[in-house]
Amino acid sequence: MAASRGQKVAVTGGSGFVGRNLVKELSRLGKNVVVVDLTPSPEAESRIAGVEYVRADLRDYGDVLLALQGVDTVFHIAGNASGTLSVEYPRLDFQTNAVATCNVGNACLQLGVRRLVYLSSAIVYGTPQYVPMTEEHPTSPFLPYGASKLSGEFSLLSLEATADLPVVIGRSFVIYGPGEDPRTAGGEVSQFLRWHLNERKIPVVGDIDRKTRDFIHVFDLCAALIKLAEVGQSGEIYNLGSGQEVSMRELADTIGAATGRKAVLEPDESQLEDSFRLVADTSKLFSLGFKPSIPLQEGIRYLASDLGEFPELPTTAAKFRRDSQDEQYAAKG
Ligand SMILES: NC(=O)c1ccc[n+]([C@@H]2O[C@H](COP(=O)([O-])OP(=O)(O)OC[C@H]3O[C@@H](n4cnc5c(N)ncnc54)[C@H](O)[C@@H]3O)[C@@H](O)[C@H]2O)c1
Known part of the structure; x- marks a missing residue:
């Protein structure tokens, strides 16, 4: 990874599902980790020893600049991960995934961050036209979530093209x-x-x-993200799947x-x-020396x-269209 032992690695969204697993793994590897999140695990018992927690709303550029001071490598994991939420609150989804990602990219340039890894999603492809899908598969998202994640990608790639932002993008399948x-x-x-x-x-x-x-275990996904930070090509996109x-x-x-x-x-x-x-065509990722384990x-x-026994039941029912009675959402989010 660009950051060697002792250098600072930031994980945006480090309190969430993927981010928290990544923080644990980076800490295990001896990295100096800072979690940058809207909800930075306030309870002492849920904190990971040695990790710094910073509250920041990535939609606010001032917050992003402050949170990423002195950081060498950034894993940008924060975002809305719910397609259903994006159908109900498309503006909130766009601000969270697209605007915040543009802010993170700009701050990385301004602060001279040496490596940015962005976790995008296979949702950007839209309905598959062939499988397994290579990174060259057309992008035609059918959900606001896909559109916002793709905007985040384009925004970072444009900064790579015009200002040499050292960014690598991973498009994950289902984690x-x-x-x-x-x-x-x-x-x-x-x-x-x-x-x-x-x-x-x-x-x-x-x-x-x-x-x-295509399901990938979160431990494998974290190993793949770290591999992208270490040897991924700047300006390139890699499918992350099994x-x-x-x-x-x-x-x-x-x-x-x-x-x-x-x-x-x-x-x-x-x-x-x-x-x-x-299904992902994973040959580009595997060519970096990564294999899911x-x-x-x-x-x-x-x-x-x-x-354990009798865990909490899921409450998300997949939603692909907003009902007419949900019109209020359009105004709010
Ligand atoms: N879970 C999957 O299967 C999957 C698949 C592909 C891609 N992804 C991508 O991975 C990322 C993380 O997914 P997850 O499942 O861990 O989601 P999650 O909801 O568990 O975690 C997201 C984290 O981002 C933080 N966050 C949201 N808005 C923020 C803001 N404005 N400022 C700062 N922090 C903010 C949240 O507080 C949360 O801790 C998402 O960007 C998603 O698009 C997830």
Whole structure:
């Protein structure tokens, strides 16, 4: 990584699901880490030893400049990760993902940060036209979330082209693992497992065979982000995934095998918008010397023991359109 031992590494969004796992890993590697987040883990018991916590709203440029002072490497992880929230509050989503990312890029230039790694999303591709998807696949997002993440990418790449911002972009497929908030988490692994551990049928949006996804464990994702910081090419985009295609039926079967009890699906085919195949071509990432190390079944077994019996049920129902009674949202967010 650009930052060697002792140099300062900032993780925006370091209180969230991905960010917190990344902070733990960077600390384990002996890095001097600062968490920059809107909600920087105030309770002493949830803080990671040796980590500095700074509250900043990345939509505010002054906050960003102050928070990133003296930092050598920035992992920009903060953002809205919910497609549903972006449908309900598109302006909030754009400010959080696009405006804040532009602010982070500008501050990195102004402060002379040596490496910026931006966590984007495969959502920017829109509906897949072929699989596995290479980084050259057309980008045509169908959700405000995809549009805002893509704007963030373009904004950073334009700063790379015009001012040599040393930025590397990772487009992640579906991340799972410990620490997801069940109230916002939209990933199928955690959602399915939570229903299953509560001995309930698993509601599935879309066609259980035609809908496939590429799941990557958060520990592998963090290792991939660190690899991008170390040897990723500036101005380049890398898919972050496992390269394994898993249908919703296969995911349920794997959950059954991992927990020793058959998982029962309850298909909800009323919303078929996401019944497509979504799989990463990971050759560009793997060419950097990265390989995922956690097979899905093992990752699920680990997550099941982390969640324990009867974990909180997920509350996010995927939403692709705003209902007419939601008009109030348009004005607010
Ligand atoms: N979870 C996934 O499967 C997935 C997949 C692809 C990409 N991503 C991307 O990864 C990033 C993190 O996702 P996550 O699942 O950890 O989400 P999360 O909601 O758990 O964490 C996001 C963090 O960002 C912080 N944040 C939000 N707005 C902020 C602001 N204005 N200023 C400062 N901090 C702010 C939040 O407080 C939170 O701690 C997102 O940008 C998302 O687009 C996630």
